Amino acid sequence: xxxxxxxxxxxxxxxxxxxxxxxxxxxxxxxxxxxxxxxxxxxxxxxxxxxxxxxxxxxxxxxxxxxxxxxxxxxxxxxxxxxxxxxxxxxxxxxxxxxxxxxxxxxxxxxxxxxxxxxxxxxxxxxxxxxxxxxxxxxxxxxxxxxx
Amino acid sequence: xxxxxxxxxxxxxxxxxxxxxxxxxxxxxxxxxxxxxxxxxxxxxxxxxxxxxxxxxxxxxxxxxxxxxxxxxxxxxxxxxxxxxxxxxxxxxxxxxxxxxxxxxxxxxxxxxxxxxxxxxxxxxxxxxx
Numbered sequence: 001x002x003x004x005x006x007x008x009x010x011x012x013x014x015x016x017x018x019x020x021x022x023x024x025x026x027x028x029x030x031x032x033x034x035x036x037x038x039x040x041x042x043x044x045x046x047x048x049x050x051x052x053x054x055x056x057x058x059x060x061x062x063x064x065x066x067x068x069x070x071x072x073x074x075x076x077x078x079x080x081x082x083x084x085x086x087x088x089x090x091x092x093x094x095x096x097x098x099x100x101x102x103x104x105x106x107x108x109x110x111x112x113x114x115x116x117x118x119x120x121x122x123x124x125x126x127x128x129x130x131x132x133x134x135x136x137x138x139x140x141x142x143x144x145x146x147x148x
Numbered sequence: 149x150x151x152x153x154x155x156x157x158x159x160x161x162x163x164x165x166x167x168x169x170x171x172x173x174x175x176x177x178x179x180x181x182x183x184x185x186x187x188x189x190x191x192x193x194x195x196x197x198x199x200x201x202x203x204x205x206x207x208x209x210x211x212x213x214x215x216x217x218x219x220x221x222x223x224x225x226x227x228x229x230x231x232x233x234x235x236x237x238x239x240x241x242x243x244x245x246x247x248x249x250x251x252x253x254x255x256x257x258x259x260x261x262x263x264x265x266x267x268x269x270x271x272x273x274x275x276x277x278x
Binding site for chain 1: 239240241242243246247248249251254257
């Protein structure tokens with residue numbers, strides 16, 4: 001990339017076991033195709049590429065399924081996590097999906113990173129407003145990057 | 149009573165002093181610029197990095213455990229072994245689905261951006277990613 005140019009890249013951290021991921025993928029792909037923004041789907045967790053270093057994931061998955069953290073928020077959830085661990089399933093290793101990451105490269109440098117966690121397809125109005133806000137955000141980011 | 153002569157003398161002396169002051173101010177500004185240039189030449193070392201870094205025309209060894217930084221001039225034979233680091237720390241905004249879906253999403257985003265830029269100006273931001 002030359003100096004003075006910029007680009008916006010959208011990556012989706014995706015796992016096929018998750019039911020919400022393909023729904024979000026369809027929506028975001030449509031926005032990115034309209035705006036001509038590069039869109040990357042990254043498989044993570046047990047399905048992910050083991051050769052890749054796990055640099056991005058720990059920051060996102062910090063203290064998500066940890067028992068100590070769950071006690072502060074929801075004591076009932078901590079009980080379930082302990083029971084799962086007794087059965088032999090360690091939820092601390094699991095990674096919450098989907099995670100949407102927007103990287104902004106400006107003047108040949110990595111400038112900003114916006115991380116959006118979680119997705120709830122049950123509420124349609126929320127999904128609509130989410131898509132509108134995301135689309136306008138990407139559009140404005142692209143304008144800013146291309147103008148400089 | 150002030151005569152024409154007095155006024156003329158006053159203006160002549162004032163102009164002379166102004167000229168001297170302008171020279172002094174220019175010298176002060178030049179010194180400040182030189183200091184800033186000197187500061188830019190030695191680059192910032194990322195906190196997770198251990199080892200040799202090339203900073204302009206010198207080499208810096210950085211050890212985080214002992215908090216020792218060592219500068220020494222670059223030798224030609226070492227040039228292949230030393231890595232150059234152009235490290236630019238990006239600003240991170242961690243938000244959730246509900247934040248983006250809410251009506252006042254742009255206000256929260258603007259607030260986050262202002263906070264981040266303020267911290268960058270102060271130089272207080274830490275390395276968040278592990």
